[in-house]
Amino acid sequence: MLPIMPDPNTPQGLEPLSPEYLAEIAARAEAATAGPWGFYDGDNYADVAAELEMTGRGSYTCRQQVARLEDESYWDDPAHEEDDEEHASEQMAADATFIAAARTYIPTLLAEVDRLRAELADRPTRDEADAEIQRATNGLREAWTAEVTHLTTEITRLTARSVWLLMQGEDHEGGDVLGVFATRDTARGEFIAAARRLHFEIDGAEEQEDGSLHLHAGCDWLSLTPHPVSTAEAIEAGESR
Template sequence: MNTETCTPLTDERLTEIRNRRYDEVTPGPWLVSEDQDGRALVYVERETEQGQTYAQVLLVADWATEADVQFVCSARRSVPELLAEVKRLRAELAARPTRAEALREAASAEQDSLRTDRSRWQTLADALNSAGAIGIDLDGTITDHETASVVWDRDAKRWAVADYDTEAGESR
């Protein structure tokens, strides 16, 4: 996102930023100091062949604020890191389904679930229909009024088969 216009970075803009030859920029870390006149210096530490450390000045900032200089120094490391992160996130987004694909997949899964639920009930209905002359008593018992019944066992909270008592005319 461009913070001034709030528009997404285009591929062309990212290519333009990548083509700035960061590999040719002086390696960091870039450091900040002041010279004897109070001007901000951006420098890197180097070592001589004899092992002595010295400052190689990259920039002298006459009118820059401390924040300006810190920003310039951090850009050496931050810009390549941010470009890599943009690349990683775009690859991650590309691997994800689009919103439309996700909605289609969710709708399909819901249809499959409804089909599965319906087929379960269809199997039950088919079994009842194939059982022949059966009926449902007022208490919900499924019975043929001759040999057995299917009753709701309130204690077990499940359907159970009960033998039919022909003398009493009820399941037991």
């Protein structure tokens, strides 16, 4: 069997392992002798075997022997020329431990990869997440703009220093003040009532840019107009209106 080579689709491990590469690992694990595996550490060798059980000092039983490691191969590596004999047995035991554990570790890790990839598949893509963030941002911006506009209007209304005068009179003879109101809306009802009381049919109506209303009926007129006012503090400060 060919050795497992690095996944050609994942240079330097920077990209996710391809499904084909993971399938190859899973197939090799499935084809290997069924586990669990254990190992026996002899004097100058180590056995890896399936369902290994120790039966006494220096003896064991197993369902099937999988591999044998010998310390002679340790000394074949030039990098170990300066090591003492204890290093050979320690390295052999570490290798046997890894081989035996891999029978359980590899299927477990493959199952975890499948679980994590399934979990990621249920999550939105980057583009979908970006689009959702953009929608939420736009909604917040629109709500913020609407609230700022509302507050600006309210502040302007509350800080406006003017009153609305409802007046009635005859052409060329001046008129009388029927009422003083804080806003045009509060004068609406009185303005309509006064218009209905006019003696003649309305023959002219005008609304000017400042919101003032003017009605004409025969020789009578009715108006609702804003007039600036000043507080005592403003007058003392020399503020003109």
